Amino acid sequence: ATVIFSGIQPTGIPHLGNYLGALQNWRRLQDEAQPGAKLLYSIVDLHAITLPQQAPMLRQWKREMLAALLAVGLDPARSSIFYQSSVPAHTELMWILSCTASMGYLSRMTQWKSKLHLSDDASALDEKAKASLKLGLFSYPVLQAADILVHRATHVPVGEDQRQHLEFARECATNFNHTFGAGSKLLVPPETILSPAKRIMSLQTPTSKMSKSDTDPRSRILLTDSAEEIHKKIMAAKTDSTNAVSYDRAARPGVANLLELWASFDARGRGPEMLAEELGGQKASLKDLKTSVADVLVEEIPAIGVRYREFLEKDGGRYLDEVEEEGARVARKSADETMEIVKRAVGLSR
Numbered sequence: 001a002t003v004i005f006s007g008i009q010p011t012g013i014p015h016l017g018n019y020l021g022a023l024q025n026w027r028r029l030q031d032e033a034q035p036g037a038k039l040l041y042s043i044v045d046l047h048a049i050t051l052p053q054q055a056p057m058l059r060q061w062k063r064e065m066l067a068a069l070l071a072v073g074l075d076p077a078r079s080s081i082f083y084q085s086s087v088p089a090h091t092e093l094m095w096i097l098s099c100t101a102s103m104g105y106l107s108r109m110t111q112w113k114s115k116l117h118l119s120d121d122a123s124a125l126d127e128k129a130k131a132s133l134k135l136g137l138f139s140y141p142v143l144q145a146a147d148i149l150v151h152r153a154t155h156v157p158v159g160e161d162q163r164q165h166l167e168f169a170r171e172c173a174t175n176f177n178h179t180f181g182a183g184s185k186l187l188v189p190p191e192t193i194l195s196p197a198k199r200i201m202s203l204q205t206p207t208s209k210m211s212k213s214d215t216d217p218r219s220r221i222l223l224t225d226s227a228e229e230i231h232k233k234i235m236a237a238k239t240d241s242t243n244a245v246s247y248d249r250a251a252r253p254g255v256a257n258l259l260e261l262w263a264s265f266d267a268r269g270r271g272p273e274m275l276a277e278e279l280g281g282q283k284a285s286l287k288d289l290k291t292s293v294a295d296v297l298v299e300e301i302p303a304i305g306v307r308y309r310e311f312l313e314k315d316g317g318r319y320l321d322e323v324e325e326e327g328a329r330v331a332r333k334s335a336d337e338t339m340e341i342v343k344r345a346v347g348l349s350r
């Protein structure tokens with residue numbers, strides 16, 4: 001049977017990158033799922049604490065993320081939405097997997113280095129900086145693998161930036177099966193479903209990805225932004241000094257990002273190259289491009305913000321608790337079934 005799992009960190013209100021790279025795909029998979037398919041979407045609070053968080057802030061962000069997931073169209077009758085820490089089996093399996101995962105493979109992961117703004121070459125770090133790296137940040141991909149494997153997920157929809165971690169999760173499953181199951185399929189190596197949208201870049205530094213944790217709020221469009229805020233941020237997006245539209249990701253990253261954003265929302269399904277060609281033919285300026293991008297975004301995004309605020313308030317906040325409690329109940333059942341298989345294979349159970 002199909003089991004779809006994916007997660008998002010409660011580290012702020014989700015932005016357009018999260019929407020196009022993940023959430024829109026989650027909703028599509030839900031809407032197209034066959035009866036009997038299991039859909040599990042987790043708000044991964046244990047991942048969020050790999051970097052320092054304030055407790056009241058984290059608590060608030062978890063609720064806000066839950067409201068945002070409902071606002072983009074996840075339906076609790078079809079998708080189970082839960083906090084990662086509500087299902088202890090995620091961390092339990094993580095420990096077991098970390099006993100078969102190799103340090104060498106983990107140390108080649110690029111994301112933990114980039115979080116600390118380190119170069120790809122970790123050996124360039126001095127000893128003191130190396131010693132202060134946190135263990136949780138280093139072993140983050142093992143927890144991510146456990147998140148997926150504990151539900152025997154067959155498909156994992158993620159953005160392009162997560163491809164490497166998914167490869168690691170497959171490796172963890174294969175290692176585990178080899179070590180404890182003589183190759184039999186105790187854990188299921190999952191398939192990656194890459195979102196059709198490319199990596200969405202920061203509006204201010206178009207060479208780095210749009211991110212919740214970027215210190216500049218103008219770098220991202222939040223799913224809760226008003227039409228006016230969207231307009232302002234797009235008009236202020238960094239481009240370049242050639243005042244004509246063309247699509248060239250390497251030479252013109254800011255313009256390319258705007259074209260890709262537009263293409264992701266275009267009702268006529270035009271790609272960025274085609275949009276650039278059409279605008280070029282019309283001798284459109286960068287301001288014209290920005291105005292069009294803002295217009296297409298405003299057609300879809302502010303409505304999400306309206307629903308988001310309704311969900312946050314619904315039944316004095318109790319509705320969100322109920323959705324999460326039910327999601328966690330389903331997820332615990334799914335995870336416990338896998339843990340029985342795992343514990344028997346390892347020799348931890350009687």
Ligand code: AQP
Nearest residue numbers: 009011017018021022158159199200209210211212213
């Ligand atoms: N810029 C992006 N373009 C396309 N997809 C993206 N995703 C994130 N940023 C982009 C996808 O969103 C999903 C959830 O991501 P996450 O919250 O688990 O962590 P992240 O990838 O680290 O996202 P952020 O926004 O940059 O968060 P912080 O700042 O907390 O690290 C993933 O499927 C990811 O591919």
